[in-house]
Amino acid sequence: MTDLNTLGEIGLIDRIRNATPAPTHSETVRGIGDDAAVFDWGEDYGLLATDMLVEGIHFDLTYVPLKHLGYKAVTFGVSDIAAMNGLPLQLTVSIGLSSRFPVEAIDELYDGIRAACEAYNVDLVGGDTTSSRSGLIISVSVLGKVPKSQITYRNTAQPDDVVCVTGDLGAAYLGLQLLEREKQVFMADPNMQPGLSEERAYLIQRQLRPDARTDIVHELRDLDIRPTAMIDVSDGLASELLHLCRQSGKGAVIFDENIPIDDQAYLAADEFKISPVTAALNGGEDYELLFTVRPQVFEKLANNARITAIGYLTNNPEQIVLATKAGQQTPIRAQGWT
Amino acid sequence: MTDLNTLGEIGLIDRIRNATPAPTHSETVRGIGDDAAVFDWGEDYGLLATDMLVEGIHFDLTYVPLKHLGYKAVTFGVSDIAAMNGLPLQLTVSIGLSSRFPVEAIDELYDGIRAACEAYNVDLVGGDTTSSRSGLIISVSVLGKVPKSQITYRNTAQPDDVVCVTGDLGAAYLGLQLLEREKQVFMADPNMQPGLSEERAYLIQRQLRPDARTDIVHELRDLDIRPTAMIDVSDGLASELLHLCRQSGKGAVIFDENIPIDDQAYLAADEFKISPVTAALNGGEDYELLFTVRPQVFEKLANNARITAIGYLTNNPEQIVLATKAGQQTPIRAQGWT
Missing domain, CATH: 3.30.1330.10 (PurM-like, N-terminal domain)
Structure with missing residues (x-):
């Protein structure tokens, strides 16, 4: 067995x-x-x-x-x-x-x-x-x-494609950490008032009531853009990027400083002593879209506040890495069964 | 609440x-x-x-x-x-x-x-x-x-329609009783050999591996017959008949002796001291089809061994009854939440 x-x-x-x-x-x-x-x-x-x-x-x-x-x-x-x-x-x-x-x-x-x-x-x-x-x-x-x-599949990305992500990442995971902490406080003393401040409202909302990005589907159609490949970010950026690269037979270089992370997520990550980039890579439940477009097509999206370019694809499927400003590269790995 | x-x-x-x-x-x-x-x-x-x-x-x-x-x-x-x-x-x-x-x-x-x-x-x-x-x-x-x-809905049956059912009813329920009894025997003494005889194989098969009647859908098309209404028998004949009648605004007279019941089901019902008609009406899980056809259309099905006429519809939605040979009529009721 x-x-x-x-x-x-x-x-x-x-x-x-x-x-x-x-x-x-x-x-x-x-x-x-x-x-x-x-x-x-x-x-x-x-x-x-x-x-x-x-x-x-x-x-x-x-x-x-x-x-x-x-x-x-x-x-x-x-x-x-x-x-x-x-x-x-x-x-x-x-x-x-x-x-x-x-x-x-x-x-x-x-x-x-x-x-x-x-x-x-x-x-x-x-x-x-x-x-x-x-x-x-x-x-x-x-x-x-x-x-x-x-129609946009996962397995049709091309080398040199720009890797894009909608919205911001990691907030749903940090919202979950806040809720779990409040639960522990409440279970220890049911008379305690919940300590969730207004400033954390965005993180809580991202965890409890995330939105699917049908608005982006409409926007791409309006702009006459068809991504070369697309997947939704339900299990964290790392896992979804690996699916897209593995199924397309491509590699990727992702710039850590380009990953869109909300200010509230930065503050909460600091409080929980979690790297905000790790929350974005492995947190999950963001329900944003991860997609790739040809470099010349990306120009139409360059000034779009709802879409961020985070890296590019390569022809080397062995190289799926996170690159720092300093030039360091570390392989991106997904978490296992959860 | x-x-x-x-x-x-x-x-x-x-x-x-x-x-x-x-x-x-x-x-x-x-x-x-x-x-x-x-x-x-x-x-x-x-x-x-x-x-x-x-x-x-x-x-x-x-x-x-x-x-x-x-x-x-x-x-x-x-x-x-x-x-x-x-x-x-x-x-x-x-x-x-x-x-x-x-x-x-x-x-x-x-x-x-x-x-x-x-x-x-x-x-x-x-x-x-x-x-x-x-x-x-x-x-x-x-x-x-x-x-x-x-296309055949539940709510389009007509008065005087012939009520038909495929296969036989109650066997899946009696198969469940047999399996439950063996489980009790086994739990009381794990060394006991299962006592399921070959003669009961049909009942066990009806419970464990029922077949959906796509064959009947093909047959009705071959005969150029479109039922006036149809529903599948998942919760027992009584419950499904009430759905069909209630949604069509019709009544029904069902003849108890016409309800198709397999010989093995009769024997097992006797052993469990259950009425075989009750097993057919309330047992469920038979996955047969219950349908209605116009009387003149029924002639094409009259000699079909896989389909049995069990009664007819009336214009009186208050009258959904089981009729005995002796002429007695009793209202058909469905069981509640299970």
């Missing part, structure tokens, strides 16, 4: 993919291995992405409001569609829950789901409800579409 | 549906309320169904082999597509599991998933794998399609 931990999540997905036969339907363009499956729908490609959130693994109901959790579950799925350069159409949400949840709790959860559906312009069309003996489980499937000429 | 049990599963789904705004995408034809959501894909309607299976609620790994469980999970989703008179195209499977599962166990589960994909001609295109602190969780989403002229 082989311990699951020796394989890791990526090893497990590779194992499942390698054992899966080629599709038999001509409509199936791509299966396992990107942010969403891809289907031939005539003029457009159809997209299907699915995500599962498990209590105690992905969220802690002692500090996650159910409304935010509902919103975040939709964000998970929509972000996968955005990573294919697509926009969402329809969504199903299945929940497993124990009878310890009152009806009002389910209402709250669905309030968040509906708020996200409105924000992302996606129709809630179904799901499943079932009992669960343990905690809350949420499974989201999102259908989307993308014009055939605009 | 309102206890979830006071609402029940159907009440909860109604509550979610009533709070869900109308779809904004013109492609969304139908959302919550049937076996699958329905989309306008041009020539065909697209279908999306999703199901969640939770350890300790839907399956007990002390007697359910993982390979059968994988097969059954796919059957759940494909059966929903068949209930819309559609055929499946693509499938995603998300699993939550703890590290107590060795890699070989996951291989077994996926062996069953792949066997089902081959049997139903559906492409496995993706999913999600995550940790779970408690048991195994499986979430399946199936995309399918149906020619627009063939």
